[in-house]
Amino acid sequence: MRRALAVLAAVPLILFAAACGESDSGATGGGNASAGVKVTGNVGAKPTVTFPTGSPASKSSYEVVSEGTGPAVKSGDKVIVNLTVYNWDGKANAFQGSSYDTKTPETIGVDQQLPEVLQEGFTKVKHGGRLLAVMAADPAAQQTQQQTEATPTKVFVLDVVGAPPAALKAATGKETGETLKGVKVVNPGGDKAPTLTTKTKDKPGKKLVVKTLIEGTGAKVTAANTLTVHYTGKIWGTDKEFDSSWGKSEPASFPLGNVIQGWQQGLAGVPVGSRVVMSIPPDLGYGAQEQQGIPANSTLVFVVDILAAY
Structure with missing residues (x-):
């Protein structure tokens, strides 16, 4: 999903790409756990971050800035977080982005896909808490990057x-009985995945087409929502599947504002619990830009189950 729909913004991509490194555990107010980085400001607002002089930390660590008063975060939980990210190079210490600016908090699973320092750090806070994480690149990995700039230490x-x-x-x-000409969707019922077929000689439309196959009874999706969905994506006319969440261990979650325009326009206003099929023309998809598994100027077809919106 991340590759085909670019559902994750730059900030979480930085998070998942950061090297794990070795971690130093830290408690609230722990001295060297923060490696000298200071965070001020109230939880719930964009923080102010100040850096010590000299070289950046070479070892990953975390510090609980504010423990929070809500339920404790446990391994395996999913949490909604606001992230603020810096590159710590000891020079510019450049600001990389904040979900407080974009107003799109991210949903993160506290699991083995996260770097170890974050897996551990999250389990030391509660809902309403604030965590500072210093994530240094693996020194061994940096040695293999010949004639390239080393990955900077990152601060979250x-x-x-x-x-x-x-x-x-x-x-x-x-079920509404609606259909999309040239496309076939079989609804097996229950919790089973629908079957999408896009092998057709029919020409795709030049405009976005959205058909509701099953109409849910939940709240209607808004442009500001984060969605949890199951989906399958294929290319019009070839029946080639390029992405699907059904074969994975869990559905996908992402802010609606971070996906292609066809999804943003096609899913806004659809009730939670619905299943829709969408034909997305190139100008609302990837246009003339070829993606991995998706030729340039492709019309995309998705069948999407909207499982939650928040």
Whole structure:
């Protein structure tokens, strides 16, 4: 999903790309846990970060800036967080972005996909808490980057907003009988994945087409929502599948504002619990830019179950 739909913004991409490194555990106010980095400001607002002089830390660490008063975060949880990120190079210490500016908190799973320092650090805070993480690049990995600039140490300030709502397992509601000409969707019922077929001689439309196959009864999606969805994506006319969440261990979660325009326009206003099929013309997808597994100027077809919106 991350590759095909670019559902994650630059900030979380930085997070997942950062090297794990060795971690130093830290407690609230722990001295060397923060490596001299200071964070000020109230939780719930964009923090101010100041850096010590000299070279950046070469070892990953974390510090609990504010523990929070809500439920404790446990391994395996999903949490909604506001992130603020800096590159710490000991010179410019450049600001990389903040979800407080974009007003799109991110949903993160506290699991083995996270660097170890974040896995451990998250379990030391509660909802409403603030975590500072210093993530240094693996020295061995940097040695292999011949004639390239070393990956800078990264600094994250993560405010735990809460937890996402429980998501449906699949679309629920009444089948509408709507169809999309040239495309076939089989709804097997229950929690099973729908079958999408896009092998057709019919020409795709030049405009976005959205058909509701199952109409849910939940709240309507807004442009500001983060969604949890199951989906399958294929290319019009070839029946070539380029991405799907159904074969993975869990559905995808992402801010609606971070995906392609076809999704933003096609899913806004659709009730939670619905299953829709969308034909997305190139200008609302990837246009003339070839993506991995997606030729340039492709019309994309998605069947999407909206499982939660928050």
